[in-house]
Amino acid sequence: MALGALTRLAFYARMRIRLQRSGEALCTALLPGLALLSCAVLLAKVGWLTLNELGWAAAGCLGCAGLVALVAALWPVNLLATLVRLDEANRFSDRLGSAHVFSLLPAERRTPEMQLHIQRTLSLLHQVRITPAVPLRPPRDLPACLGLALVLGFVCQVAPPSYPPLPPLTLTPEVTERLVDPGRLRENERQLQQLQQLAARSGDETMQQIAGELDEMMGRLRAGTISQQELLERLDAIDALLAAYHPPEAVGLESAWEEVIRSIEEGIGPQEALPESTRALLERIEAGQEGALAEALEQLVQLLHTEELEQPHREEIAELLAQLADAIDPGDPRVRQQIAEHSQEIRQLQERLARRESRRDRRRLDQALERLARSQEQMAGQIGDMGREGATRQEISSALREGANALRQQPEEERPAQAEQEATPPPEEMPPDQFGQPARPMQEASPTPQEVAGSEGPQIQAEQGGQQAAASSLQQASARLRQMDQEQAASEALDQAERTAQALRENLQRSSQQATTEQQEQQADAYWESFLDRADGRQTERQAIPGGQQEPESGLQQAERVAMASEPPDDRRPDRAVEEEQTETSYGFERGDQAAGGEATELGGTRVQVAEEREPTQAQPTTGDVFYMAARDGFATRAYREVYVQYQRAAETALEAEEIPLGFQSFVRRYFELVEPR
Amino acid sequence: MQPANPSAVGEAVAQAAERFETFRARFARLTSEIQKVIVGYQEIIEGVLSCLLSDGHVLLEGVPGLGKTILVRTLGEVVQLDFGRIQFTPDLMPADIIGTNLIVQGPDGSRQFQFQRGPLFTHILLADEVNRATPKTQSALLQAMAEGQVTVSTQSYTLCPPYFVIATQNPLEMEGTYPLPEAQLDRFMFKLKVPFPNLEDLNTIMNRTIGGQNPSVSAVTGREELLEMQQVARRIPIAPHIQLYALRLLEKTHPICKQAPGAVKQYVKAGSSPRGGQAILKAARIRALVRGETAVGFEDVQAVALPALRHRILLNFEGEAEGVDTDDIVAQILAETKKA
Structure with a gap:
């Protein structure tokens, strides 16, 4: 029992030691924990951490501290050391x-002196005081912990909260101008207009929807009611839509137009002698657009429906259509000629065979049929190599050819059937072609499946008359051309939409990079306004020249004139001989294979523009004004290297953004190389 | 060992307590009687008595005139033991201390060798200015101090217990002296430094000595009682962790010990021998008994560590050159050694 009292005393002492140790460990562990938690709160305030992540961070920090305190509390305490401490x-x-040590000995090894010591010790246990031996002091790191806790509270209290929802963003025009460059925005609007036109022409709903989205975004951007983040998000959505959109494969006749025009010009005489409708059709053909040609064919169809054309007129139109069909036909003209010759030979041989069959004629007929088959295979191979374009061209060519034949075909009451029989051989006499159909006349030598589907055409033509049949065939060709035009427009609209979205995004990025200071923004805005105005020809530097009597001229035109003509105006270049000599050796000019080099030359035209003052009535500042304003407004107080970098960047931006010939771009770059600070 | 019967246990415990009380009472009487002659020097007196009761020997170091010889003589008178005094001089020979064989003519006229005992054969021996004798003479004390017997020629003579040697040496007059070798020093349980008395004690000394009335002391204990006190002192228990603490102190006097303080590693050439540990534990027992404790504690070990170790630490050349005091080294060892 007495030893139990000693053990209990030691237990209480050890509990106090554990408690003290736990508190010390807790405070020590809380120091880094609170520091990390403060950092986490700061990160949460600036939005780098969510509330959930902040909660996890807090739980981690405090949990680690608690774990350390628990380990310290459970760490074993030496009983003997505790008792020594009490002693x-x-x-x-x-x-x-x-x-305690003597009490642990076996009874037989315990001497009377040891027993005496234990008894006396137990009798003095009531005098033992634990508090002086194991005092519960505040942890040494407690002040630091409290300090960090105050810092944490300060961070939580003072730092601006980020979690309440932000008010709806309404951008002022100034902010909008910072968001995007106004000059580039104008360019974006032009691109959008082109996109809207292409979308309307293609009739594609997706492209029209994208154009509408971009238009709505542009409107909000102008009104300043869209943030940069929302703008970028919507651009990303449009990009995703464009990536998922697969327009029908556009098949154009670009490769055939030159051949068409050349063959028509060879086949048709002076255009002034042609009738109005034929001339209009020829002009549309020369325009080289599927849509225009389709429109012309529709007008021709309408004309055929409404009016009764005279024979010469119909012959001319038929000839034009036939040549157009031949030009569009993807087959090689020489092969077609071979097929015609082979067919003619076959017909003659068949006639001979009908009259008198001989072995020699039979062999010749077989050879002719073999050559015809090879020619047809060669043509089919050419068409097959062209793929879908070849099939389309073949289809249009067939329709045009049918229309031409129908126009040439006279009504039954005007043209005897015998003459028609003579002009076209009977179908049963024609050898089968590669599609298994009877061979047609020369202009129909390459039948297509579409033609097979329309094999009832001659009967309809016979019933409705040649003019109506021609109108029907031309209607088919017009529809096919219209479809091609829409596909082409859809493809172009897709490209245009991608370009528009990309340009708008680049506009945002460049604006955010460039707009570092207000002064830089003003300079950039003035520069772009001036540049675009000059590019549009609305404002010319020459207007600013007092006494200038020349026509308005853009800066680019001036540069072209100065660079290419190498003969500047006399009123600006008094020393002409010297200028000519300098121009011959100036940078950017070449003679033969040797690039010009050597000393730098002066762009006198630009110098004069900068040196002279513009008229006060001009609304927009010129580049010279911008430079002079910069010079007056603290230009001299800034380092030349800094100003040089800004100007060079603006020049590079202009070179990248505009279509400036490479030869002229080297002028600008060489100039900045020469004036580079050293 | 403890008897199995509880009543016997209680009786044994009571007897032990009585023995402890008797010891303390006798010790107190001895101290008080000595202090009738010796003014002050409480620690010196207790140290000398501790060595006496622990069956050890003591080396007193102090300048002349501090009462070292009086202390020893008073002790001899108080304990009623034979007292002998040898003034060590350079020409003192071992035979002068131990004794020698002399030719003695018997009653029948025959002559034979007879051992003539020297002053060594006594209970309490004062070796005054022991460092003035040659090492040869100093070594004559080695066997007597360590084994309690003396060998002359082929004959050994046992010294009558208790045998207690008190040596003195003057630390100032080093010319013509022979410092005690390490083996001789190790035989002394304590080396006590006798300090100069303070003004109050000095005044008391003057009053007692110049008045012509020399204080007289009486014997308070006899030889048997003294031996009984030595037996009682051996029975006081020492807990293992206390003993380990004493041994850790001893271990740290050696420069090769990893836990030794920096001063030991720098200035000490050799540490204490195991006799140092024995001296510490024996003296700690006496001190615990004197303080009324029934077991040795850390304080007892700490208190006796300095006189028990200071003369057992051998300084190296650097320590000698810089005048390092071994007391400082022992103090540093005590400060850097954890109790448990």
Whole structure:
């Protein structure tokens, strides 16, 4: 029982030691924990951490501190050391420690002196005071912990909260101008207009929807009611839509137009002698657009429906259509000629065979049929190599050819059927072609499946008359051309939409990079306004020249004139001989294979523009004005290297953004190389 | 060992307590009686008595005139033991201390060798200014101090216990002296430095000595009682962790010990022998008994560590050159050694 009292005393002392140790460990562990938590709160305030992540961070920091405190509390405490500590604090001279050690000995090894020591120690246990031996002091790191806790509270309290929803963003025009460059925005609007036109022409709903989206975004951007983030998000959505959109494969006749025009010009005489409708059709053909040609064919169809054309007129139109069909036909003209010759030979041989069959004629007929088959295979191979374009061209060519034949075909009451029989051989006499159909006349030598589907055409033509049949065939060709035009427009609209979205995004990025200071923004805005105005020809530098009597001229035109003509105006270049000599050796000019080099030359025209003052009535500042304003407004107080970098960047931006010939771009770049600060 | 019967246990415990009380009472009487002659020097007296009761020997170091010889003589008178005094001089020979064989003519006229005992054969021996004798003479004390017997020629003579040697040496007059070798020093349980008395004690000394009335002391204990006190002192228990603490102190006097303080590693050539540990524990027992404790504690070990170790630490050349005091080294060892 007495030893139990000693053990209980030691237990209480050890509990206090554990408690003290736990508190010390907790405070020590809380120091880095609170520091990290403060950082986490700051990160959460600036939006780099969510509330959930902040909660996890807080739980981690505090949990680690608690775990350390728990480990410290559960760490074993030496009982003997505790008793020694109690002895020292109570000035017992190791009475408790020795008594504990003696009590652990077996009874037979315990001497009377040891027993005496234990008894005396137990009798003095009531004098033992634990508090002086194991005092519960505040942890040493407690002040630092409290300080960090205050810092944490300060961070939580003072830092601006980020989680309440932000008010709806309404951008002012100034902010909008910072968001995007106004000059580039104008360019974006032009691109959008082109996109809207292409979308309307293609009739594609997706492209019209994208154009509408871009138009709505542009409107909000002008009104300043869209943020940069929302703008970028919507651009990303449009990009995703464009990536998922697969327009029908556009098949154009670009490769055939030159051949068409050349063959028509060879086949048709002076255009002034042609009738109005034929001339209009020829003009549309020369325009080289599927849509225009389709429109012309529709007008021709309408004309055929409404009016009764005279024979010469119909012949001319038929001839034009036939040549157009031949030009559009993807087959090689020489092959077609071979097929015609082979067919003619076959017909003659068949006639001979009908009259008198001989072995020689039979062999010749077989050879002719073989050559015809090879020619037809060669043509089919050419068409097959062209793919869908070849099939389309073949289809249009067939329709045009049918229309031409129908126009040439006279009504039954005007043209005897015998003459028609003579003009076209009977179908049963024609050899089968590669599609298994009877061979047609020369102009129909390459039948297509579409033609097979329209094999009832001659009967309809016979019933409705040649003019109506021609109108029907031309209607088919017009529809096909219209479809091609829409496909082409859809493809162009897709490209245009991608370009528009990309240009708008680049506009945002460049504006955010460039708009560092207000002064830079003003300079950039003035520069772009001036540049675009000059590019549009609305404002010329020459207007600013007092006494200038020349026509308005853009800056680019001036540069072209100065660079290419190498003969500047006399009123600006008094020393002409010297200028000519300098121009011959100036940078950017070439003679033969040797690039010009050597000393730098002066762009006198530009110098004069900068040196002279513009008229006060001009609305927009010129580039010279911008430079002079910069010079007056603290230009001299800024380092030349800094100003040089800004100007060079503006020049590079202009060179990248505009279509400036490479030869002229080297002028600008060489100039900045020469004036580069050293 | 403890008897199995509880009543016997209680009786044994009571007897032990009585023995402890008797010891303390006798010790107190001895101290008080000595202090009738010796003014002050409480620690010196307790140290000398501790060595006496621990069956050890003591080396007193101090300048002349501090009462070292009086202390020893008073002790001899108080304990009623034979007292002998040898003034060590350079020409003192071992035979002068131990004794020698002399030719003695018997009653029948025959002559034979007879051992003539020297002053060594006594209970309490004062070796005054022991460092003035040659090492040869100093070594004559080695066997007597360590084994309690003397060998002359082929004959050994046992010294009558208790045998207690008190040596003195003057630390100032080093010319013509022979410092005690390490083996001789190690035989002394304590080396006590006798300080100069303070003004109050000095005044008391003057009053007692110049008045012509020399204080007289009486014997308070006899030889048997003294031996009984030595037996009682051996029975006081020492807990293992206390003993380990004493041994850690001893271990740290050696420069090769990893836990030794920097001063030991720098200035000490050799540390204490195991006799140092024995001296510490024996003296700690006496001190614990004197303080009324029933077991040895850390304080007892710490208190006796300095006189028990200071003369057992051998300084190296650097320590000698810089005048390092071994007391400082022992103090540093005590400060840097954890109790548990």
